[in-house]
Amino acid sequence: MTKDVPARDAEATRRRLLDAATAEFAAYGIAGARVDRIAAEARSNKAQIYHYYGSKDGLFDAVFDEMCRQTLDAVPLDPANLPEYAGRLHDSYAERPWVQRLATWYRLERAGSGVELPVVAESTRAKIRAVEEAQREGVLPARYSPSELLGLVLHLSGFWSSNVPEYDAVSAATSAARRREVVVTAVAALLG
Incomplete structure (x- = not known):
């Protein structure tokens, strides 16, 4: 196994989490969103959310940041x-x-x-x-x-x-x- 495989897996996991979180936050807001639904939709677990983003608020900030940057670029x-x-x-x-x-x-x-x-x-x-x-x-x-x-x-x-x-x-x-x-x-x- 090469050294970059875990990095690709981690990046794929982060991407799935961001995509799932985008849909969840858009539907339910920050307070109504559930990390267990995000994790399930992303085929991940809640521990990964906290590992990569620190908290549900941190995950929302990452989603919002990405959305803003995409809009600014486009x-x-x-x-x-x-x-x-x-x-x-x-x-x-x-x-x-x-x-x-x-x-x-x-x-x-x-x-x-x-x-x-x-x-x-x-x-x-x-x-x-x-x-x-x-x-x-x-x-x-x-x-x-x-x-x-x-x-x-x-x-x-x-x-x-x-x-x-x-x-x-x-x-x-x-x-x-x-x-x-x-x-x-x-x-x-x-x-x-």
Whole structure:
């Protein structure tokens, strides 16, 4: 047996745990998630969760961190074209509906906890700096502060994926293309 086989096995186990945890946390949140269900779905055991991630909260942080990094890599901010950025972010949410569910659980269960995930904090600060620079250069209007403008763009991007089920039911006939168009044109109108 070669030395790298255990590393591959460990990496495969971590991958299965992250995949199972993503589904579990998206469905039940942090408090409702059960490590025994995650371990069973991952064909692992609870001891492995604690070994690799320290705790259920540590596992959630790993899931959330990975989700954020994937989104940042797939949808980099383009301050020169915020409408298209918003459209691409909307597309990302449509393709990965569990992202908004995880973000909702994160907001609900971590608000006021003092827990700050570095990837979220760093990427938010970097985006605000990029918007601020684009405003200074006249690329973006300065009607809103950089953080306000970024927040509005992010919320418009997630508009269709963060509504209550009753709204979703009455807007179900709206096509995917129209949903994207609404996001893009709303951000363009915001920039006026």
